[in-house]
Amino acid sequence: MASETKSVEELLQPFFRKILLRDELGIEEQRAIAAAADQRVRFAAGDDLVVEGSRPVHSMLVADGFTCRYRLLSGGERQLTAIHLPGDFVDLHSFLLKQMDHSVGAMTECTIITFPHERLVRVTERFPHLTRLLWLLTLLDGSIHREWLIGMGRLSAPQRTAHLFCELYTRLSALGLASDLQFSLPVTQAEVADAVGISAVHINRVLQEMRQRSLISWDGGLVRILDWDALVEAAEFDDLYLHLIQEPR
Amino acid sequence: MASETKSVEELLQPFFRKILLRDELGIEEQRAIAAAADQRVRFAAGDDLVVEGSRPVHSMLVADGFTCRYRLLSGGERQLTAIHLPGDFVDLHSFLLKQMDHSVGAMTECTIITFPHERLVRVTERFPHLTRLLWLLTLLDGSIHREWLIGMGRLSAPQRTAHLFCELYTRLSALGLASDLQFSLPVTQAEVADAVGISAVHINRVLQEMRQRSLISWDGGLVRILDWDALVEAAEFDDLYLHLIQEPR
C-alpha cells in the first residue's frame, strides 16, 4: 500500500467513511479537516506513537495499519485499552486532556496523519457541527471502552476473545476494509492476550479451542470467521455500542 | 439535604467545581449552563434514570447522590462501567450517541438536573470553549473507563477494590465532598462487587481481608481509609488519569 504516494484526501478516506456511517459531512467540513491535517508520519511495528506522561501538541489519525493504547504495570504486565484501525484518531482526547495517561503503540507498520491542536481549536471555533462529530468519535471510543469493561468483568476468556474478533470484523467491514468474514490481523497471540487481559499461554489454549470448535481460523496473519452466528452467540455480541446508524448529530 | 429548596445555581455547584478544577469558567458560561438546565428530578435508590436502548432527549447531571452505568448480561450478571458523583453528567454522551447502549441506575436517593439536547446543541453553536469543557467531561469518563479496564485486566480483586476506594475518595475530596480520609458510601457490597467485576461472596472476603490488614473500615455506609499510602501502593493508584490540573482547554 504505497501510502507515500497518496494525497492527504486519499489518506483521509477511512476517516470520512467512519463519520459518514454515522452522519452527513459537508464538503466545507471535509475541506476544513483536510486543511487541519499537517504531516504524514510512518511508524514501524512496535514503535511508540505517544508515550504516557507526554503532552502532545498534535493529535494523530491512523490512515493505515493497526495501533493500540496500552499501559505497563509495575510488574511488567501490559494491558491494552483500545485497538485503532484506519480512520481512528489514536489520541484525539489529548487535545483537551493535555497529558497522556497511557501510551499508544504501533501494532503493525502504519501511516499516521497529524493534526496540530491549535488547528483543532480553530475548528471548534468555526465549525460547531464538525466539532460535534469529532466529539462523537471520542464518545465512540468511550463506548468501546465500556463494552470491553463489561467483557472483562463478566465474560470468560474465550468469550472475550470471540467478542474481540466480532468487533474487529464489524468495524473493519463497516469501513469497507474487510469482507467475506475474514480480515488481516498481523499481530502476535501475546498482543491479543494483552487486549483481552489474559496470559500468553492461556490465549494460546483459547485459540486452539476456538479452532477446534470451528469458530475461527487464524493463520499467517489472516483471521477467518468460520461460524459468525456461533461466534456472536458465544460472545453475546451486539453491535449497538458501535453506533453504526446514520442520523443528525 | 433539602435539595428541593435549593436554587439551580446551588445544585450546579459541584458541577462548576468539577470544571474549575481543570480550567477557568466565565460568568457568561456559567449563566449559559444554568439557562440550559431544565427540570430537577428526584430518584429513589434502585430506580433507573435511563434504560438501555432508549433515546433520551435530555442529558442528566447528578446534583446529589450516587448513580452508576451498568448492563445486565444474558445470565443475569451485572457489570457497572461507571460510578457518578455529584457534578457528573450520567449520560452527556447520549447527546451525540443518541441511543443508550447501557442503563443508568440510582445507587442512592439522588437529585438530578436535566438538560434538553436542543439546548446543548445551542451551547455548541454559541460557546466553543464551553463546548470543549463539556467534551472534556466525557473525555474524563473515558479516561476512568480505561483505568478500570487496566485494573480488570491486570489487577487482582483486592487491588481493584483498593483502587476503587482510592478513586472515589480522590474524586470526592477534590469536589470538597469528602475529607479526613473518609466518605459516605451507602451502597451494598454486591454493588461494589458489580463495579470491580467479582462475585458478591468474594467481595465480602476481600473486604474482610482489607479490614484485617487495617487498610479500611466500612460500617454503616461510611468508608474510612486507615492507611492511605498502603492503599495507594496496593492499588498502584496514580491520580494522573483524573486530570486534576487547572489549565486552558
Added chain:
DNA sequence: CGCGCTCTTGACGAACATCAAGCTCCGTGG
C-alpha cells in the same frame, strides 16, 4: 412475630496464571 435483605462462612470446583521445556520457523552470519 415473621419475612426479606444483607452479610458471613465453609466446602468444592472451574478458570486461569505461572513455570518450565520443547517446538517450528525464519533470518543472519560464518
Added chain:
DNA sequence: CCACGGAGCTTGATGTTCGTCAAGAGCGCG
C-alpha cells in the same frame, strides 16, 4: 550450505484465585 539464535507458538504440570452452592446469622420493617 549449514550452524546458530531469537521470536513466536505449543504443551504439560502445578498452584492460586475466584466462582458457585449451600447454609446460617443479624437486622430492619411491616
